Amino acid sequence: MQCHLKPETTRYARQIILSEVGTQGQQRLRDSKVLVVGAGGLGCPVILYLAGAGVGTIGIVDNDTVDVSNLHRQILYAIADVGDLKVLAAKRRINELNPDIMVHTFDTTLNSENVLPLLTEYDIIVDATDNFVAKYLISDACIICEKPMVYASISQFEGQVAVFNYYNRHTQQWGPCLRDLFETPPPPHLTQNCSEAGVLGVIPGLLGCFQANEVLKLILRVGEPLSGQLLSIDCLDNTFRLLSINTKIQDRPPSKMLGVMTTPIWRNSDWLSPDALHDWIAKKVPFQLVDVRDVSEHQQGSLGGRLIPLKDIIKRQAELDTTRRIVFYCRSGVRSKAALLAVRSLDQEAELYSLEGGIERYLAIYPDEHYPVAY
Template identity: 80%
Template sequence: MQCDLKTDTTRYARQVILSEIGVQGQQSLIDSKVLVVGAGGLGCPVLLYLAGAGVGTIGIVDDDIVDVSNLHRQILYTIADVGDLKVLAAKRRINQLNPEIVVHTVVTTLNTDNVLSLLADYDIIVDATDNFEAKYLISDACIECEKPMVYAAISQFEGQVSVFNYYNQHTHQRGPCFRDLFETPPPPHLTHSCSEAGVLGVVPGLLGCLQANEVLKLILDAGEPLSGQLLSIDCLDNTFHLLNIDKKIRAGTLGNTLGATSIPAWRESDWLSPDTLHDWIATYTPFQLVDVRDVSEHQQRSLGGKLIPLKDIIKRQGELDPARRIVFYCKSGVRSKAALLAVRSINQDAELYCLEGGVERYLAIYPDETLPVVS
């Protein structure tokens, strides 16, 4: 049975007194329907805070079971839930927190056959998944269904959050979608799940709270949503960067806090293969090699070149030589791609490349090689 605000004023008293919410806003929360795709590290805090805030109907899509390795970050679950379906364990916990909201669970993975029907009955879609295939599918379906997508992604100590496909009722314009940020998926060998890359447990908690905040802002029409903006967070040095996302004209697709920077499109030709880099070395092709990892990683194992950590790439742009080809590298290719896009946003003419597979793949092919490239 869905909660009736008239009979449950005490539960929401602390937020109802906020001028941005009030009784009318709380009723909007109770009347809203939110689908959360993924009940893992991101989905757990999202679900808890949406339920706590009084979102009236919550849908959960996930087909995984609770494992003991989940417990350090997936705060919905306890040791007693290990072995149970996540959606059922999540529903039990949500009902304990707020028994008067409606919780629908679906044990499945998204695919092109079911995604539109799963999204149809909800107002807002939360992407709490951990793989690119699902993110593109959710984004394309949100475009098709004209629904906002609240996005987040995490890796190790870093994360990002945004709101895609948001229709602004005041300007009557729709914001960028996920493909405006990443037009095409990266190669499979460059993407890593938490089980592969690792993650500090509080990072998905922080990002999930930000996602829940964006959902509540959308329902309440309060503040400015992260539409057309990507909030990027590094929890090791507490840096927050706010980047603008340009909207592009496209056909249907289903079947720095110091000043915002536009993110240009990624191109497949931006990847530089290890073999090509090796050939450039052998033929003395002029280029600048830049390691965008942190100091400790560079000292442990590197290909040489100039060290400019990703977080410093904009403020140290004067150390880059746009007269030469510039090759960015990191552990696997993710951070170097971000560095390339950041530099391209302020210098469209520079010839920039990202080492495909990063230092790991290069040294797997050419073991124990250090490149004699100095800036």
């Protein structure tokens, strides 16, 4: 009997037959966008397995080049790649494995100017870095952008993995963040990366596989993510410990976020109160109002203005009129903060505001004012 399966069905046949995946799950994978920060020992297995599973768009952030000392653990690369940028070598390998995957490469280091624009384009952020400054930068940015962060760290024969900033759709609550586990980064003299402390190549491979598994679970909406839990692994004695993480930091104002960045990009004056917005509308002050929620949310009710979902704010920046004041709003004020910071990273001179408390607070104060505002 001849098989007449479509090429894509054939490629993913072994996972499509899983009841937790099926054709609908495979479509979710195809539609998903995942950013992997770091293309080293952790990032390599994550990237390979996400590409193998059919995640449609993968972004890779890394500014390093392939060194022969990487090859014992960074399984994406070969001798022929030595000296090449890791992001380009990784893209070549993914194209060989699965040419249907869209790969975006960023030969850079995350910083205060690029972290928010990079994160807004993706659904899930994978922390595959090897230093605490980057980890806290990613964690704080994920809070602002409302993105889940799949975290891992390794030290010699040990490793940890967790999912931070996960939004539980059933309880409508956010899970713990990295600062709930460790509020501040440890002093530099107490930490070492792999080149200083050493690592057995299989350890980051194992932890990277756990990270890839958590990403796939989040996309497919199956199982229990490692939210509120830290999986600690000691590979010398085969000990697996599942530790609980409690949410300690309830109030996470932007001034306390991105605290490891060299320059602040948020100012208290960026808030615009509902009363101030109401006054501007009444007096017909010239400004542009921008709703950064999703289309479905906008259709259910809005304050009007131009709809530019947060995920599109960078690529649609030409629609923003920076010759006037711009007010961003969302449900509660979190996504509008992310939009403001993303736009400010591209235009430091623009006069930008985020509606404090979002549309929820505005309509709580002015409940009868449902009208389009098209300034």
